[in-house]
Amino acid sequence: MPYDYKPFPFVAPPGLTAPEPRHAVVIVGAGPIGLAAALELANHGVRSVVLDDNNVVSVGSRAICWSKRSLEILDRIGVGAACVAKGVIWKVGRTYHRDREVFNFDLLPEPGHKMPAFVNLQQYYVEDYLVAEAQASGLIDLRFKNRVTGVSQTADGARVEIETPEGFYTLEAGYVLACDGAKSPIRAMMGLEFQGVLFEERFLIADIEMEADFPSERRFWFEPEFHQGQSALLHKQPDNIYRIDLQLGWGTDPAEENKPERIIPRIEKVVGHGNFKLDWHSIYTFQCRRLESFVHDRVIFVGDSAHVVSPFGARGGNGGLQDVDALGWRLAAVVTGEAPGAILQRYDLERTHGSDENILNSSRSTRFMSPAEGAERWFRDATLALASHAEFARPMVNSGRLSVPCVYPLSGAPDVAGMPSASRPGAVAPDAPLGGDWLLSVLGGEMTLLAIGQPAPARLALRVVEVEVTPEVKARYLGDRDRALYLIRPDQIVAARWERAEAGAITAHAAAIWEGRA
Amino acid sequence: MSLVTRRNLNDQDAAYAALIGAHKGLSEAESIALNARLILILMNHIGDPAVIGEALALATASGARPAG
Incomplete structure (x- = not known):
């Protein structure tokens, strides 16, 4: 039975009758990225208003491949289990040339992760779950049939002009998140162009x-x-x-x-x-294009409004959710006064880096699928011809390199030689089974010191998670060492790691992160 | 030493992109000439006539239309 679209009701917003108090965050677009951003902010206790010009979830399946990292993010905001339960779980890709299989890949070759490598699920289902979660949150004011007609920067915020079926109104916001998709009207209103x-x-x-x-x-x-x-x-x-x-x-x-x-x-x-x-x-x-910068004073671009890539790498929707991951905790800290606005530049740095990696991979796949006449086509055809004769040519066949989260370049972050590369600073903390639970679920969305094979240093003013050395924890976090201290950011990115450290060194690094210096 | 036909490049996509990039903007004749020079350079680097012989055989065989 295909999906049954049920329109969401239009409710006249208070702004139509009297000016509304200033909102901390206004999110434009109730697609997967806007809704996830609202839920991520709510996880950090921050309220938001979400505006959407439409009143139904995505028409057509659109984004269908949700990566392991996206599922981990969706899990943190309450819809991961629903997506996995409904979705088609897969991890094997097969590539054929004519009628012959020339290459296959297995995206999750090891067990011991809560989330599968990929789930195929129509975007409308993901939005459906996110809308239900947003409506239940108590911190999200979801407004359908509210079309943004203008955005302008003010001295300490932004002003949003909105058209509804019952008239026009204006909202004042501390920050506006443009989650309004690849054709972003806000991008156009601000005269910004993709490159x-x-x-x-x-x-x-x-x-x-x-x-x-x-x-x-x-x-x-x-x-x-x-x-x-x-x-x-x-x-x-x-x-x-x-x-x-x-x-x-x-x-x-x-x-x-x-x-x-x-x-x-x-x-x-x-x-x-x-x-x-x-x-x-x-x-x-x-x-394969992006904005030069994703942060424009009080207007922040997130997801397809900031960057678009060719398909076949599942790097659109998944890239957008990684934007949400990198932005949510920082924006929440700025809005609540715990961090200076400057830390938002780190969002810009990290996600333009992630976007460039997605664009690079996507461009290469596109060129392989659609080679220009001449040398590009000769080499493409030669690779396909060799693939059924020589092993080396098989992984060269490029039908899309599927989304994996990028490793952020955290230069100068404390690191330990001999510890696994997969958990180096800048990488997403790898998941692992933890008794009856999972490491990523336990880490949650707070800055945390993960102490492995040793207690955390005394008098550490930071949340601590101490774990036993299981085979998975050893393989994913210790390598050839027998103890470690990992500083994990609220977005579950490894910020730094030590074999041993004083409380002072750890809190100093955490402070540098909150100040936007690391 | 025999011809290595298993994967031997760390980042194959980057190497492939560099190869394609070297041809950007060249005419067909220029591309053919570039390929010829490149093959001669790599052949000299390999040095071993037996390996070069195996590579020539693989290139020839994989150019034949696959049966079925």
């Missing part, structure tokens, strides 16, 4: 409903028999919905190709029969 590359390539994206027993794997074809000379992708979603992406080439007419009478015969060739229903479809071009 980067627009590729001359077009893909058809279609969701079909059919009874089938395809395994829960990602399948990608280069030059399949059923779609001559082009590329194709197949992904399984819940409710017997399948995502199919077909490369069309730049010479095709997008309006013509988006007609069901053109789409259905193409899909019949993919699945081998006509026994399916076309659920949603769209045509898109590839682009």
Whole structure:
């Protein structure tokens, strides 16, 4: 049974009758990123108003691949379990050239993590869960059919002009989060432009409903028999919905190709029969672009409004949730007066870095799928030809490098040689089983000292989690050492690690983080 | 020493991007000439005629149309 869209009611906001008191944070856009940002702020005790011009969740499946890190973030804001329960769990990707499998990957080769490598789940379900959680939070004022028509900076905040079905009003805010998507009206209102590359390539994206027993794997074809000379992708979603992406080439007419009478015969060739229903479809071009800066005084860009990448790496929605992860605790600390506004520059530094990594990976995949004539195509075709003859060429076949969180460049952060690279400063703290619980759940969203194989130093003015040395903790945190102290940020990024340290050194590093110096 | 056909590059995507990048803006003739020079350089670096012979054989065999 496909998703049943239920419109959210419009409730006349108080601002229509009298000026509202200033709000700490106004979030524009109730997509996955805006809603997650609101819930993350609420986790830190900060209220927000969320404005959306529409009154239903995402039309069409749109973002479907939620990465392990995204699921960990969604779990922290209350919807992780629902997403995993409903979603299709997968970790294996298979890449074919013509009818031959040339490469496969397993994204989560080790057990002992609460969250799977990937879950496929239509964006509308994720938004549905997030809306329910936001409405239950008590700190989030969710306003549908509230369209932002203007944003301006004030001396110590921003002013937002809003149109509703019952009239216009204005909100004053300490900060405005522009979570209004790839076509961000706020970006346009502020005269900001994306920089980067627009590729001359077009893909058809279609969701079909059919009874089938395809395994829960990602399948990608280069030059399949059923779609001559082009590329194709197949992904399984819940409710017997399948995502199919077909490369069309730049010479095709997008309006013509988006007609069901053109789409259905193409899909019949993919699945081998006509026994399916076309659920949603769209045509898109590839682009890898971002804003030069994500922070513009009191207006902060988060998610697709700040950066867009080509698909096939699941780096759009997942990249946006990592923005939320890096921004939420910092903005909460600024709003509550615990940290100076300068720490928001760290959000900008870290997420432009993350965005560049996503753009780099995505651009390379795009070039491999859609090579320019000449050398680019010769090498692409040579790699595919070699893949069935030589092992080295298989992982060179690039059908998308799937989203993994970047490691932030925390230069000068205390580190210990011989400890695992996976938990070095700047990386997301790896999960591990902890009795009946999980390390990341225990770490939660507070600055924490994780003490392993030793007690925390005495008189440490910081939250402490002490854990036993289990095989997973040893492999993921100790390496060849037998004890460690890890300073973990509220976004579960490893900030620093020591074998032994005095309380003073640890609190000094934590203070530097809160002041935006580290 | 025999030809290494297992993965031997740490960051294959970066190496591949560097290769493609070297061809950016070249005409077809210039690209072919660049490839020729590159092959001669790498062949000299390998040094071992037996390895070069194996590489030539693999390149030739993988260019044949796959049966079926």
